[in-house]
Amino acid sequence: MTPLPPRQPLKPRTPLVTPKGVERPAVAPRTPLAPRTPLAARTPAAPARPSVGTANVKGDDFTALCELVRQLCAVDLLQYKRNQMERRVRTWTERRGTPNLEEYGKILRKDPEELDAFLDRVTINVSHLWRHEDQFEVLRKKILPELAERKRLKIWSAGSSYGAEAYTIAAVARETIPTIPVEIVGTDLDKRMVARAREGYFTPEDARTSPKAVLTKHFEPRTDGGWQAKPELKRMVRFENGDLLRMAVPTARYDVVFCRNTVIYFTEEVRDALHERLVKALSPGGYLVVGTSERVSDPKGLGLTSPYHFIYQKS
Numbered sequence: 484m485t486p487l488p489p490r491q492p493l494k495p496r497t498p499l500v501t502p503k504g505v506e507r508p509a510v511a512p513r514t515p516l517a518p519r520t521p522l523a524a525r526t527p528a529a530p531a532r533p534s535v536g537t538a539n540v541k542g543d544d545f546t547a548l549c550e551l552v553r554q555l556c557a558v559d560l561l562q563y564k565r566n567q568m569e570r571r572v573r574t575w576t577e578r579r580g581t582p583n584l585e586e587y588g589k590i591l592r593k594d595p596e597e598l599d600a601f602l603d604r605v606t607i608n609v610s611h612l613w614r615h616e617d618q619f620e621v622l623r624k625k626i627l628p629e630l631a632e633r634k635r636l637k638i639w640s641a642g643s644s645y646g647a648e649a650y651t652i653a654a655v656a657r658e659t660i661p662t663i664p665v666e667i668v669g670t671d672l673d674k675r676m677v678a679r680a681r682e683g684y685f686t687p688e689d690a691r692t693s694p695k696a697v698l699t700k701h702f703e704p705r706t707d708g709g710w711q712a713k714p715e716l717k718r719m720v721r722f723e724n725g726d727l728l729r730m731a732v733p734t735a736r737y738d739v740v741f742c743r744n745t746v747i748y749f750t751e752e753v754r755d756a757l758h759e760r761l762v763k764a765l766s767p768g769g770y771l772v773v774g775t776s777e778r779v780s781d782p783k784g785l786g787l788t789s790p791y792h793f794i795y796q797k798s
């Protein structure tokens with residue numbers, strides 16, 4: 484197996500060390516962990532709290548944009564290491580054709596979808612149910628019916644955040660192949676996300692692109708407008724804390740591996756090595772689903788074909 488190069492990006496200001504002594508890469512934790520305010524109900528956020536290490540940059544365009552984002556959706560980008568976050572923000576706004584951050588802020592105010600896309604790019608735990616619905620349509624119509632002949636399926640949500648992806652997979656499987664046992668394992672670096680995933684609770688915003696009929700069948704509505712996964716879904720999913728860059732990957736264990744919107748924080752070298760390990764974890768004929776802004780750099784070299792957009796199949 485190719486050894487994984489050390490992960491470089493997004494080291495926190497003060498290294499975060501887990502109880503097991505593993506240094507956490509990624510970003511400093513976002514606090515508080517309250518779910519993002521629903522798009523429809525965004526109100527000004529709580530009074531400004533002191534931002535870590537940003538006093539010297541108050542008043543600049545980057546700080547102003549971060550303040551705006553915090554007001555719009557309570558995500559505080561000033562809690563992230565500035566150099567990396569600022570670079571990500573500026574790269575993104577340039578790519579969107581609006582490098583002037585003040586101008587870009589005006590767009591964010593008016594366009595909730597742009598705000599979502601922006602946060603998807605620059606923050607780390609963002610997720611929601613039926614994210615990139617097209618891929619779940621392929622799962623429903625093509626992949627699960629094809630794999631059902633295996634009689635029992637194992638699916639891995641690698642970088643599962645707070646479980647939206649894993650519960651969506653569970654709901655789609657219940658709909659499509661209700662008699663086939665499907666076990667879904669979600670793993671994430673962030674213990675807080677793993678704890679939250681185990682609860683199976685989702686905000687109204689998490690459900691914004693969910694097909695209503697399927698959502699109401701497999702999730703209980705809550706009085707606050709959120710959704711609680713029903714017991715039959717919870718029995719299908721399991722969540723574990725783990726660093727994808729360090730954990731042992733079992734050979735040929737999974738029928739499908741989802742690894743979406745997680746490798747974007749990695750260097751290309753690290754990403755490619757991780758993809759190689761994920762492919763190793765797939766059984767022959769199994770599928771690797773990547774994010775819609777991601778790709779496997781050498782699919783042929785890894786023995787993959789790409790029968791659907793952003794979905795690869797192992798030969």
Ligand SMILES: C[S@@+](CC[C@H](N)C(=O)[O-])C[C@H]1O[C@@H](n2cnc3c(N)ncnc32)[C@H](O)[C@@H]1O
Nearest residue numbers: 607609610642644671672673726727743744745
């Ligand atoms: C943007 S979320 C993606 C969630 C979900 N896959 C989706 O597409 O909606 C990325 C997740 O990857 C996790 N992550 C980042 N680096 C990781 C690593 N080295 N090992 C495991 N998880 C990691 C983060 O904690 C975060 O929850």
